[in-house]
Amino acid sequence: MIELSPDQIARFEEDGFLVVERLIDERAVSDLQVAMERLFRGEFETGITPDEVNWQEAWGDPSLTRQICNGWKADRTVAATVLRADIARAVATLGRWPGARVMIDNILWKPPGTRPLGYHQDSAYLSWYSPPELLSCWMALDDTSASGGTVEFVRGSHRWRHSMPEGEFHGPADYRRAMLEAAAREGVEPEIVYVEVPAGGGSFHHGWTWHGSGCNDSARPRRSVVLHAMPDGVRFDPRHLGEGTGRVYGRYKRLDDDVMDENYFPILWREDGYRTPGLDAFLAG
């Protein structure tokens, strides 16, 4: 169970991120490592293909970070961590939200020698729902280090002006370029903080915090699972379904209203005790 202290909450508000030594236990770490192998081999336990499959053993570019989005729908081991109520409660607390629901998860595997992930602000891609708020929990499945290409955040950058989406996410030549240009617009020298934690540790970050990660120059893989969560009460914004990640997730808009269907965006925790019915049955298989 994750319990955040008032000091941790204050640090998150000040910095736009919070590094935590332990989020998931050793058993979950090793189960998730095995699940990740299954997913990148194309074995989808539930029969549901994840929404974004950017890398598979059969055809993936070996120089790139392996990525799948919404692995939780395909694999119950991933779901058991991504759908945890206590992580969602921590996210809602940091966001000052009454509840939290899944926007998507992100399964990332950066083998030794692979290329960076470009700096970005997550919320720049989220005009398809309203309000476009996001808060994420990044969980490491390996001990992480700066030279191993761990995720890095710019302190206080959640208060910078909002930038437009730009640049490549997968393997850009200069992974910090967009962030450095934004820092120049702000007139500040960016302070970069690397998330260096043992396997099972990780971080929370605000949707407008600039972040990315460098090459993995270490001899170890860098694997992580990310919960990207939004406030429980968000609705589709039909004016912007064709923008950002709405190009993928706009397909879940119902024909006759803007309600976000809990089958696709389940509510994980709400202060009144509500949690999407069906989650426990789904997790039990």
Ligand SMILES: O=C(O)CCC(=O)C(=O)O
């Ligand atoms: O794991 C990384 O290097 C980047 C992750 C990321 O972009 C995110 O969690 O929003």
